[in-house]
Amino acid sequence: MQFKEIIGQENIKQQLIQTVVENRVSHAQLFLAPAGNGALLLAIAYAQYINCQNRTATDSCGECASCRKYEKYIHPDLHFSYPFFASKDVKTAVDVLDEWRSLLLEEPYFDLDIWRSKLSADNKQANINIAECHDIIKKLSYKAFEADTKVLIMWLPEFLDKEGNALLKIIEEPPANTLFILVAQNQEQILATILSRTQIVKIPKLADEVVENYLINKAQLSAQQAIEYSFLADGNLIEANALLNDVTNNNAGLFAEWLRLGFGNRVPAMIAFTDTAAGWGRENQKNFLKYGINFLRECSLLLSGAYELVKLPPQTLEVAQKLSEKVLDLAMVEALINELEQAHYHIERNANPKILFLDVSLQLVKIIKFKTLPQGTQYIYN
Structure with a gap:
């Protein structure tokens, strides 16, 4: 070597x-x-x-x-x-x-x-x-x-x-x-x-630009796709290679739509989403949840005013800004991340994906639409 x-x-x-x-x-x-x-x-x-x-x-x-x-x-x-x-x-x-x-x-x-x-x-x-x-x-x-x-x-x-x-x-x-x-x-x-x-x-993690160039050169991804996947990989080439197994998966759009369904309390549509997610396969399900966790952490930076630390690409940044301005606050973000981290943990241990995604979807409705947070969470109003 x-x-x-x-x-x-x-x-x-x-x-x-x-x-x-x-x-x-x-x-x-x-x-x-x-x-x-x-x-x-x-x-x-x-x-x-x-x-x-x-x-x-x-x-x-x-x-x-x-x-x-x-x-x-x-x-x-x-x-x-x-x-x-x-x-x-x-x-x-x-x-x-x-x-x-x-x-x-x-x-x-x-x-x-x-x-x-x-x-x-x-x-x-x-x-x-x-x-x-x-x-x-x-x-x-x-x-x-x-x-x-x-x-x-x-x-x-x-x-x-x-x-x-x-x-x-x-x-x-x-x-x-x-x-x-x-x-x-x-x-x-x-x-x-x-x-x-x-x-x-x-030894530091790899810079986003290094991972982006790697994805473009290895898999001929577009610049936009490489930015999205680099964000999700977070300097980890093992994660980047795992993502290349499913370059057609639009995690950014899917996750934003999932949040909108929760805010709109559109339960039938969320059940249909659950059926779709159950058929993705375990690795793609884990990648989707991991993307959601990273996306929400970036939203928390926006809500905290730390704009210079946000790493989202322009198209996704616009979605995050709208959600942060009109829907989310810090307590919501904390509760949502907790739900997604638990879901990721259980997916790794072969939980039934249909039941799991349905449960998380309903928790998402409670947190976003009805502002019902886990016991002990202090609500922070915008």
């Missing part, structure tokens, strides 16, 4: 390259990043750059023996650790290494749900167990086979339980020429003992 293959993150790429040029590579680093912004790929490209035999000022060469092996994730001095589902046949991460390499080659931007789909998870919980910790210590105790630097990239160290303390000594005092890179999403879930032994590199 070369830096040039990773979408966006130009400042971080330059920062990582500079640490190599100036010989300031910390032996234990934590890449802290939201999902879908390429942090794992940056870690791999960084390791490849460090071990490249003919690196340039901007990237690894991609042609030397080391780079060719890194490109296929088969370099003997590149080790991976990641959450997996232990069973009698799967004791450590190495037992599913073929699946890991295959996923990286086929779909480099992925999350735990996508990784889970590649494995036999059943009802097990993913974790990085004590057997995996011992295997890491064993692998890193060997001398390097080819490279100057052995590299261990751990994806989602949040899944290390207290057994992760077995790694403290080797992280703090690693063998010579050993590099640890931990790629995490939630700092609070990482063992404090491990966190204190790493240098944190914060």
Whole structure:
């Protein structure tokens, strides 16, 4: 993986390259990043750059023996650790290494749900167990086979339980020429003992313009469609790729119409909408609800007077302004977001979509038309 293959993150790429040029590579680093912004790929490209035999000022060469092996994730001095589902046949991460390499080659931007789909998870919980910790210590105790630097990239160290303390000594005092890179999403879930032994590199989410260009170039979306999908993806390329599976879905128009039906108390029309929504499929239903949550959060910014923070494209912004002026207030928005978040939670857990959307539609009527808010919500009049 070369830096040039990773979408966006130009400042971080330059920062990582500079640490190599100036010989300031910390032996234990934590890449802290939201999902879908390429942090794992940056870690791999960084390791490849460090071990490249003919690196340039901007990237690894991609042609030397080391780079060719890194490109296929088969370099003997590149080790991976990641959450997996232990069973009698799967004791450590190495037992599913073929699946890991295959996923990286086929779909480099992925999350735990996508990784889970590649494995036999059943009802097990993913974790990085004590057997995996011992295997890491064993692998890193060997001398390097080819490279100057052995590299261990751990994806989602949040899944290390207290057994992760077995790694403290080797992280703090690693063998010579050993590099640890931990790629995490939630700092609070990482063992404090491990966190204190790493240098944190914060990687921001992708800019909207970067995601828009990606959508236009990859799927030939129109500029307007790319803006809409970028807004929904919110800097997450995993979400952007999921949205490309249904580029014809007009979430903006559908959600605005749903709100109008609720305001007009048009129950028969809302029942018909429920029947339509039930046939969309789970991913499209989740995308619709997620769009609604993001749209309402933008409306809350309008209602609060924070116009400069609003990211809606012009056509959708006009709809949001009309709704904010004539229908919504902050208490309504808060109540609606709560309903949509609960609906999203239940859709993920295979709730009956027809019953769920009907219930949410009726709650929408209560909140917008009759101004009946959940108990304890303080009403704010415009």
